[in-house]
Amino acid sequence: MAKDSDKQKIVHIHLPKNEKYTTTLTAGKHELIGDEPESVEGGNDKGPDPYDYLLMSLGSCTVMTIKMYVQHKGWPLEDVYMELRHNKRHAEDCDNCEDPKSKIDVIEKEVIVEGELTDKQIQKILEISQKCPVHRTLMQDIKIESSIEHH
Template identity: 30%
Template sequence: MVKQVLKAEVESLGGLQLKCSARGFEFMIDEPENVGGTNEAMNPLEALLCSLGACKMMVVRFFYQAKQIKLKSMRVEILGEIDSDRLKGKPDVKVGFSKIITNYYIDADNTDEEIQDLVAFIEKTCPVKDTIVNAPEMELHINP
């Protein structure tokens, strides 16, 4: 098995604004004004939901023709349920999402069964979903 290492870096720009970069590409992360941000970009949890949705869409783009899906258009909506009491320091409140819901909107000249098979394939094949559902080993290093 050949392991590949992907690298991302996050740098503080002051306040709650962050610059995220990987392979020469960048995007911003911020928080809404009501929690101290400037509301100039999505927050980290929204970025996670976008990453999950984008990954599911990429699986479709890579495989829909091989699966003989006559795709006209598609989009996914990702909803994350989270308890806002986590910010108030209440004990025993889950910090992250308690539920993530994917709504698929698929327009294709295929049967309902073929669309259901495609969605099952997406759910089984999406690396971001697999990372969330089957949490990887976490390791950290504190560097000078």
Template identity: 35%
Template sequence: MDKKQITAVTELDRSHYLTKVYAGGHFIYADEPADVGGTDEGMNPGALLLASLGSCTAITIRMYADRKEMPLEGIKIHLAIVNEEEMSPATKITRKIEFSGDLSAEELTRLMQIADKCPIHKILSNPIQIETTTV
């Protein structure tokens, strides 16, 4: 079976930092806050990274809970990372997960294990190499 790559295209013109992001037929903006010269019309790249991890975690948990017919009503994930200036090889992302629904202690424990199985968590937990070329 041929697996498709995940792809995205970003475009930035003379609009300072307001960046167009296209992926899978969808479109969003990334930007920087006004205090650093952006227009604050989209999430900054760090927030997009956290949003990627949070949404992947929530989707992975939901898929598992639905398959196992768990009474999971909702998932809320709080994520944080230090500012770019403070990043180092020891930088950590904190992720706090809230579940709603009539879940047993065993189900909660299993859902926390499943959270670490989301593809974005796996990507961010391993060394990443970025190969850059010009077109």
């Protein structure tokens, strides 16, 4: 029997011809809106931008993973929050690279926990936060296979 995690995930994305960037994203019965901020010409800021969704995916997976682990252990976690930041930085290991403009994507994850937790439990929560499935996916080499269908 296949586990839910073994099933292929399918989402649908639609950018109607009458919209500049406002996009409908559908995952099963859930519908969301994506857009570019107003600072981007044509953006209407009707929804999060693609990088917001990337950070939200990572953050939601992380807090769910933490909660599952802590509940299993019976630890007194009262609440868990996350703040994530994404930016591009000059690659430190590229100081001698041919392209002086080389930059790498950096995602900063800050986990905020509440509860009567020991220092050892807090350290274990930090360790577990780096083992959520989305975190592990983003840290691996990812193969993206693209195709196009024309109607």
